[in-house]
Amino acid sequence: MSAFANILIGGVFHAAVLFLVAAGLQLVFGVQKIINLACGSFYALGAYFGVTFIAYATQFGLSPWLIFPGLVVAGLLLAVVGPPIERMLRSVYGRDESFQLLLTFALVLMFQDVFRFVWGANPRSLDNAYLIYGTINTRDFGVPVYNLLVIAAAITTAATLGALLTRTNFGRIVRATAENRAMAEALGVDVRRIYSVVFTLGAALGTTAGALIVPTAAASLNMAIEFVVEAFAVVVIGGLGSMRGALVGSLIVGLMRAFAIVLYPEFEVLAIYVVVIAVLLLRPAGLFGKPVA
Amino acid sequence: MKRAAVFAAAGALALALLPMVAPAYYATLMIPFFGYAIALLGFNLLFGYTGLLSFGHAMFLAVGAYGSALLAGVFGCKSFELVLLGVVCIGMAAALPIGFLCVRHTGIFFGMLTLAFGMLFYSFLFKFYHLTGGDSGMRIPRMDILGLELAQYSKIELLAGPFYYYCLALLIITALLMWRIVHSPFGLHLRAVRDNARKAEYLGVHVHRLRLAAFVISAAFGAAGGAILGFRIGLADPELVYWTHSGQLVFMTVLGGFSNFFGPIVGALAFTLLQDQLQSLTQYWRFILGATLAVVVIGFPAGIAGVLDLWPRFSARVKA
Numbered sequence: 001m002s003a004f005a006n007i008l009i010g011g012v013f014h015a016a017v018l019f020l021v022a023a024g025l026q027l028v029f030g031v032q033k034i035i036n037l038a039c040g041s042f043y044a045l046g047a048y049f050g051v052t053f054i055a056y057a058t059q060f061g062l063s064p065w066l067i068f069p070g071l072v073v074a075g076l077l078l079a080v081v082g083p084p085i086e087r088m089l090r091s092v093y094g095r096d097e098s099f100q101l102l103l104t105f106a107l108v109l110m111f112q113d114v115f116r117f118v119w120g121a122n123p124r125s126l127d128n129a130y131l132i133y134g135t136i137n138t139r140d141f142g143v144p145v146y147n148l149l150v151i152a153a154a155i156t157t158a159a160t161l162g163a164l165l166t167r168t169n170f171g172r173i174v175r176a177t178a179e180n181r182a183m184a185e186a187l188g189v190d191v192r193r194i195y196s197v198v199f200t201l202g203a204a205l206g207t208t209a210g211a212l213i214v215p216t217a218a219a220s221l222n223m224a225i226e227f228v229v230e231a232f233a234v235v236v237i238g239g240l241g242s243m244r245g246a247l248v249g250s251l252i253v254g255l256m257r258a259f260a261i262v263l264y265p266e267f268e269v270l271a272i273y274v275v276v277i278a279v280l281l282l283r284p285a286g287l288f289g290k291p292v293a
Numbered sequence: 294m295k296r297a298a299v300f301a302a303a304g305a306l307a308l309a310l311l312p313m314v315a316p317a318y319y320a321t322l323m324i325p326f327f328g329y330a331i332a333l334l335g336f337n338l339l340f341g342y343t344g345l346l347s348f349g350h351a352m353f354l355a356v357g358a359y360g361s362a363l364l365a366g367v368f369g370c371k372s373f374e375l376v377l378l379g380v381v382c383i384g385m386a387a388a389l390p391i392g393f394l395c396v397r398h399t400g401i402f403f404g405m406l407t408l409a410f411g412m413l414f415y416s417f418l419f420k421f422y423h424l425t426g427g428d429s430g431m432r433i434p435r436m437d438i439l440g441l442e443l444a445q446y447s448k449i450e451l452l453a454g455p456f457y458y459y460c461l462a463l464l465i466i467t468a469l470l471m472w473r474i475v476h477s478p479f480g481l482h483l484r485a486v487r488d489n490a491r492k493a494e495y496l497g498v499h500v501h502r503l504r505l506a507a508f509v510i511s512a513a514f515g516a517a518g519g520a521i522l523g524f525r526i527g528l529a530d531p532e533l534v535y536w537t538h539s540g541q542l543v544f545m546t547v548l549g550g551f552s553n554f555f556g557p558i559v560g561a562l563a564f565t566l567l568q569d570q571l572q573s574l575t576q577y578w579r580f581i582l583g584a585t586l587a588v589v590v591i592g593f594p595a596g597i598a599g600v601l602d603l604w605p606r607f608s609a610r611v612k613a
Binding site for chain 1: 340401402415577591
């Protein structure tokens with residue numbers, strides 16, 4: 001029983017982080033119709049910057065208790081990378097998908113060396129920060145409170161994003177732009193601004209997820225290219241462009257990975273791709289996506 | 294047409310003279326170029342001519358390398374020709390079911406499916422340690438070429454001498470073969486499917502069957518290229534099939550220009566030389582490669598061949 005609960009919590013924690021990145025991916029795909037391979041690089045950027053930010057903040061007397069809000073701030077600060085990158089992507093909006101994929105692939109390559117240049121080739125981690133909030137112990141298992149905080153943050157983000165997109169005027173404009181760009185533009189929507197804002201929001205979701213992961217895992221050079229395929233699995237399973245899909249997809253991938261690691265370690269990653277291929281073949285639009293014509 | 298022949302002959306001649314004038318290092322550097330060029334000829338049949346962007350094509354290069362390790366290392370087949378034939382067959386056999394499932398989709402969905410299949414293969418190679426050697430890979434022993442053992446040559450001498458010319462010959466043969474394929478009625482059908490699949494179907498073209506054929510042919514070329522890469526390194530490792538390697542294949546093709554028959558070959562050459570020069574200059578070579586890719590994508594979508602094309606009618610256009 002305790003083993004089961006441990007796996008479950010581990011899986012949901014992983015799903016929470018995946019959801020944040022996948023939500024950013026979905027937002028950008030939904031509005032701009034671009035699959036952003038660099039979302040994994042945003043995630044890694046958040047992780048690296050999170051380590052540095054907390055190290056400096058601690059020097060200036062940040063209480064270790066504030067590490068969680070500190071990391072959130074670090075992640076959100078990185079939203080500044082959004083607008084310039086969006087400006088660069090603007091040149092391929094109307095073009096073939098292969099060019100869009102390649103341009104974001106170019107970003108992945110460039111970010112890889114930016115990390116190497118700024119933070120070096122060795123993994124960076126935050127020491128002794130993970131268990132600052134303690135663990136909740138029941139009779140036979142313990143859960144670090146930090147994990148619960150991250151899960152809570154992901155749920156809050158999901159709710160906020162949902163409300164933002166469905167209940168506010170901004171959300172209506174974003175959805176209208178996603179639906180029909182030309183019509184939205186004709187009705188006076190500043191589409192360029194919407195694109196810039198949406199991309200920045202997507203980037204910030206990725207960087208925040210990355211920053212939140214550093215107390216539990218080190219920031220390393222490979223995390224960008226490893227994470228992007230998992231986030232990609234999430235959006236394919238859930239359905240491209242669907243927020244609900246991102247939520248369900250990340251739970252499926254997160255839990256499946258957690259259970260596979262324990263039960264059949266050989267199938268840890270394999271199982272995910274089997275599901276991805278099955279979904280693509282049987283329901284190419286994903287579980288929650290709109291069917292494509 | 295005539296210009297293309299002159300261009301190709303000049304290129305082949307320059308490559309044939311290279312080992313005589315350049316240091317052995319550059320001759321061995323050309324071996325991966327030959328491997329990639331052959332693989333990209335196949336890749337571009339799929340991408341440039343059929344309009345399907347595969348983001349998992351490195352899978353077939355890995356089939357070539359792991360196939361060599363299996364045939365030569367495990368089963369002890371010493372003849373490179375037999376191994377080459379074997380991996381081409383394995384590649385086609387693997388491509389048949391994968392292609393059958395993938396070609397029903399186009400655009401981004403085709404790319405994602407091939408990416409997923411590639412990563413599936415990667416995680417198999419990576420995790421099933423007792424079968425594939427996991428991350429340490431499988432050793433590929435030295436093989437005989439044309440039935441000659443060539444034991445008197447050291448590895449470098451072999452790569453810079455006999456094996457260099459062997460690969461050059463292979464590249465010329467495969468390029469002629471591909472030229473025949475794309476200029477046959479079959480190639481015309483592929484372009485028709487690319488430009489308007491529905492209209493082609495109304496005209497009686499079997500769209501799925503054609504795409505599948507292109508997929509299987511491109512896999513065969515990929516496996517042959519992978520076998521050459523494996524021969525040089527002497528090792529098949531899972532990095533060969535990682536998605537970034539597939540991305541690198543697309544990079545080379547776009548760098549050279551996918552709308553030109555010779556574009557992928559030019560791209561493979563440019564990429565190999567560029568990567569080598571950058572790696573000796575700086576440890577941040579990925580950044581410059583990425584920046585190059587961004588510049589090509591934004592400013593020169595037709596690639597190097599497209600820039601050369603500014604000289605009127607210099608080379609053979611795909612559009613024909």
